[in-house]
Amino acid sequence: MAEGSDDIQALIALIARLPGLGPRSARRIVLHLIRKRNGQMTQLAQLLDSVANASRECLTCGNITDRDICAICSDPARANGEICVVQDVADLWALERGHAFRGRYHVLGGTLSALDEIGPEDLGIPGLIDRIASEGVREVILALNATVDGQTTAHYIADALESSEVVVTGLAQGVPIGGELDYLDDGTISAALRARRSL
C-alpha cells in the first residue's frame, strides 16, 4: 500500500475519475489537500456535502439551483418574452458570464439522438412548447452547440414551433473574437463569409 491508507487510495481513485483528471493529477491534489487538512480540505468536504444535499433542478427551466425555482426564473427584472434554449447547465453558465442575455432560459439536458434513443420527451421539449404558450414568449433563441446533434435538435425545435407565432433565432456563426483566420477550420470561414455584413 504505497499511498498512506485505504481511505487515501479510495480518495485518489475517486478524484482520478473526475473529468479532466487522472491518477497523477489526483495524487497531486490529494497530497496538496492533506497538507491543508485543517483548512481547505475540511472546507471542501463541507461544501461538497452541502451542495450535494441542496442542489436540484429548477422546476421551470432545469437550471441547477438550491430552491424550487431558480434565481433566474424568479428574477422580476428579467424579460419574460425571450427564452434561450441551451443543451446543458454549463452552457447557461457560459451565457450568464457573458452578461449579454437578460431573458429566461430552458435547459434541455442533452440533444436528440436516435442512437442513444433520446427523443423530444426526454429533453422536455413538450414542456418548452407549453412554457412558450403560457409565458407569452415572443422569441426563442436556440443557443445549441454547432455540432451535428446540436443542429439536429435546433431544427427539430424550429419545426415544432413553425405553426406558432414565436420568432425562432439561432446564434450567429462566424470568426470568434480574437480568432486568427489561419487557425480556423474551413467550415467556420465559409460560414463567416456567407454571413458577411457591411461595415
Place this chain on the structure above:
Amino acid sequence: MAEGSDDIQALIALIARLPGLGPRSARRIVLHLIRKRNGQMTQLAQLLDSVANASRECLTCGNITDRDICAICSDPARANGEICVVQDVADLWALERGHAFRGRYHVLGGTLSALDEIGPEDLGIPGLIDRIASEGVREVILALNATVDGQTTAHYIADALESSEVVVTGLAQGVPIGGELDYLDDGTISAALRARRSL
C-alpha cells in the same frame, strides 16, 4: 449569480485553487459532481472528511499515515539497514510504486534554501542523523530531485554523515527508460556519457 447558488460558487472557487486546476476545469468538475450528487459527490465529501481527520505524519519518517507509525516503518518484512531520503511524500509514493526499494524512508518535507530561510532543523536533518545511529543504518540513499536545491541538500547531508561509517549513495543519473537522445537536455546527455558502463 451565474452559477446556481452561493455554495456552488464557493465550491467552484475552492476547487479552482487546487494544483493543476482553474476556473474552467473547476466548473466542469462541479457540474459533473452535481449530476452525480447522490453517489459520487456524497462519497467524495465523506472520504475527504475522513482523510482530513485521520491523516497525520508518521512520527518516525514523516510519511502520511492514519496511525502514529506508518505501514512502511512498522512493516517487519522491510530491511532496517537502509534509509531512503526523499524531499516529500509524493516522492516516497513514486518510489513505492516502482517496487524497487524494500528499506525504510525519511521524508525531509522540503529542501535547504537560504532564500526561504529553511535550515537543516526545519527539514528534520538532526532527526535523520539520530535515526541512522539508533537504527543501525548501513546505507543512506539520497533520492532527492536533480535540481539545484535538491543537490545542495544532498551535499549537505552527505557532508554531515562523512564522519560516520554509513555509506551515502545517490540515484544514478542518465537517459530515462524509453527516452530519446534527441529530446534530452545537454546536461543529462553529458551525465549519462560520463557515467557510461560496459555492456
